[in-house]
Amino acid sequence: MLTHNLGYPRIGSKRELKRASEQFWAGKISKDELIRNARQIRRQNWQTQAEAGIELIPSNDFSFYDHVLDTALLVGAIPDRYHALIDGKSNRELDIFFAMARGVQKDGIDIKAMEMTKWFDTNYHYIVPEFVKNQRFQRYSDKIIVEFEDAKQMGIVTKPVLVGPVSFLLLGKEKEAGFSRISLLDNLLTVYIEVLEDLALRGATWVQLDEPCLTLDLTEDEQIVFQQAYAKIRKAVPELKLLVATYFECSGENIHVSTTLPIDCLHVDLVRCPSQLGDILENTDFIKSDKILSLGVVDGRNIWKNDYTKSLGLIQKAVDALGEDRVMIAPSCSLLHSPCDLDLEKNEEVLSPEIKNWMAFAKQKLDEVVILSKLADPKTFKDFARQLTDNHLAIESRRSSKLIHKSEVKNRVSAIKEKDFDRESTFSIRQEIQLEALKLPLFPTTTIGSFPQTDEVRQLRANLKKGELSQADYDAKIAEAIEKSITWQEEIGIDVLVHGEFERNDMVEYFGEQLSGYVFTQNGWVQSYGSRCVKPPVIYGDVERPNPMTVKWSGYAQSKTDKLMKGMLTGPVTILQWSFVRDDQPRQTTAYQIALAIRDEVTDLEKAGIKVIQIDEPAIREGLPLRKADWANYLDWAVKAFRLSAAGVRNETQIHTHMCYSEFNDIIQHIAAMDADVITIETSRSQMELLDAFADFKYPNEIGPGVYDIHSPRVPSIDEIVFLLEKALNVIPARNLWVNPDCGLKTRHWAETEAALKNMIAATEKIREAANAEII
């Protein structure tokens, strides 16, 4: 029974890669130094996995930014606009790579970055491959070879990992009309095969091809394409052992494809979908073959200790049907989505030993995989019996812990009534009342909440944590930042102000830290995109709000201005989605508990005199199940959780929500059902294309389509913004239109923020003038 791993966190256990990349981008270290740093992280990771006793260790799971982008470079899928960077120059690979990921704007060159989007239902973002008609691929990057050879030098023959060819195509986008990217498969395969042959020559025995798209709803054509692709690969590299990895969902009807692919090993995610084990073991094609089944039993998406008894049950079932030589043991998916190392959590005041004993991070998950394989083998079982007992005790300690269950919270959730989901009146009545109460001009201007999180602000928080700054001094500095931003917003003429979120480390972690039922880590970083990481807080028990969370700073901010100050909260679905969640109750129940906590916060803000309250739900789309059949159920409770959080206020109080980073067209009626008075939404990168959906559906409430992209330092011109606003006015009634950026400004610098917002105000004045002229 072999053990293997699908991928290890690449950021380094102390975020070494983040620091090195950001220093390189800032011109503070050389390319060679960045490459040296990266090599050290990779070698450390291989060593960690070898020491844990993992038999097949992955390589090429490392990336300087994103592994889908690595694949694009491997096969030379480099869009034309970057070719100027390659032509006639050598040693430009990393420059092109970063240009594709981040864009370039220097020395007269101005090239936009490629699009970035969510990786399945995770908070990880990948770079979307771009395809054109008759595109020819050719091998470009040697990264996969360099890493394989480097590990070999350490004495480790790794299992190189690649995004499989079919998923690579399916995850990308056609950049021109009139063709299907699937038609590019044959040519793409020639490059894959060349690479696989090279790896085989260099001594690779196994390769892992990730085909997570095998867990999605596929058309018949797409299913056939999987068969064709692997038939070709099989034929070209008969000597190489092929492992195809699926994860994040059930194989469902694709099981007929995945079990008959001409490969040596199929990996399945038994955490998300334990029932597929039975389906595969009943599949005569699979049983009769000599293929290996890799059991993904250790959860790569959460931080809870594995329940060995439960996993051993699954393993035994597979061994009984297939024999131990045809079973491998692994985490459910790449450990990219897990924090690195629980041993780094040493502060018992932050994470109590009792709760820490329930957890496993990436490094600990490796041990779990190895121990499970030893326990599943009668020859080694006895030597590991103690680990089984300890595991049993930990699982039992969590199951029966008094820390987890709070009857008041459970009772409150069961006492929720239908009317708790509804505002006092319908939107059209509320709109009239709010018009009167808030006295906002036509096309009100606002921002999404955060202003730049400068190094200074982050340093203040770091010093507070280290005890080098007192709470009082910290608060005084935050107050100063808020006041400064208010004065500035008043000066440039914004209508609905924000306080700037300077006091928040992150829009989810900040709330997690103040809710009971939550713990957080000191070092549990997980990559979100590129060098940006998040430290998801951990929900271990029933969630409750012991005290108001934002009233102090929002109240303070409102006291400093006569204008409207918007209260700023993160919504229940986003808090759920961006936390590590309980696996001992349905997500819906946890969402309702959080929703009640936010509801209390909303009503407290109202009592404190805040008249406009925004409840952000950027992750509502990301939480959507991967299979359409499961959508209705999710959307039902997700929308209700939002409504529950928002509906406790009077008609006069205006509820906003905000969404970004997703496609909303297919869930537009559910967004409408959230019944926020105003939605601000990312649209500028698609030039307001998104609005067609809002128009077709006749979205009834007020809406602020983002007028500029905040992900780039580029300052939009007044005319550009006017153009987008006019486009919006074609489909949105004037009285419903707001003016705002795409998203919060925390990742930006002040210089470009000030310039961009001034232009936004100037553009608004122009369209107001035009509208007034029309009335006269």
Ligand SMILES: Nc1nc2c(c(=O)[nH]1)N[C@@H](CNc1ccc(C(=O)N[C@@H](CCC(=O)N[C@@H](CCC(=O)N[C@@H](CCC(=O)O)C(=O)O)C(=O)O)C(=O)O)cc1)CN2
């Ligand atoms: N949770 C979450 N998911 C999200 C988003 C989001 O905002 N939050 N936005 C979307 C895009 N994703 C993003 C994810 C992260 C960041 C981001 O800026 N992350 C920061 C970390 C934010 C943070 O937690 N900061 C802490 C800790 C900062 C820190 O690094 N401190 C230093 C110490 C500082 C010093 O001594 O100089 C350290 O720990 O070493 C704080 O401000 O307090 C980063 O990687 O740089 C931005 C967007 C989608 N998903």
Ligand code: MET
């Ligand atoms: C990822 S959505 C961000 C919303 C939040 N209020 C902010 O402005 O930062």
Ligand SMILES: [Zn+2]
């Ligand atoms: Zn946003």
